[in-house]
Amino acid sequence: MSQAVTLARPYARAAFAVARGAACLPAWSDALAFAARVAADPQVSRLLGNPRLTRDDALRLLAPEGADEAFIRFLGLLFDNRRLTLLPEIAGLFDALRRDAEGTMRARVTSAVALPAPELETIKTALRRRFGREVELETAVDPALLGGAVIDAGDVVIDGSLKGKLARLQAALAQ
Incomplete structure (x- = not known):
């Protein structure tokens, strides 16, 4: 668990910086919460580790309807770095950063x-x-x-x- 949080921390900070810069913290918080709920599902979690999963399929699965382009690029970065399974930890750390800022x-x-x-x-x-x-x-x-x-x-x-x-x-x- 602590290793997952350690790996997730830089991604959460980067997501927070992007969302804060675009003044859309609530939208990113909601989008991350959605993606984290999907990624935490046991069946989806196994699917995210499957090497045959394409980037487009992963993004369609994890991005909520109407997500902004920057969020979709962020999910793509997580996919490229094989870090999609960290979404629950990233969402939790993001919310902690948001609460602290607010x-x-x-x-x-x-x-x-x-x-x-x-x-x-x-x-x-x-x-x-x-x-x-x-x-x-x-x-x-x-x-x-x-x-x-x-x-x-x-x-x-x-x-x-x-x-x-x-x-x-x-x-x-x-x-």
Whole structure:
């Protein structure tokens, strides 16, 4: 995995530079997300490694309808360098560069039950204040948490779940 990210990083940076220069970051983000979803499919992934796959067929398969010429050339470059299988990593790195440039971040809130909108807004406000960025919240429900929530905001994980508190108490008592 880390090798794939290492290989994908220069392509993501190049794609970001081209998209930023053309002022079309959202369009490139959408196009990369589409291509990454297609490339991540197990059947397509095997096909991308097939030496009989032609460049035109690969581009038709991976380029979304209405993609700009620069994006199609980028896919062609990936094809020529045998890097089409890196599209999921490239898309992820591209989005991270885009969020950084736009001053936003993504956070995931996992709770034992669905949280009401006012609580989510309170969490969003606290994260915005802590990180100094706009926050896009993604929510999930995991009944195994028993209560509370776990907030995953990039490099920071805040475990306020009952399950996490019980685990910390158990570890403290064991010592």
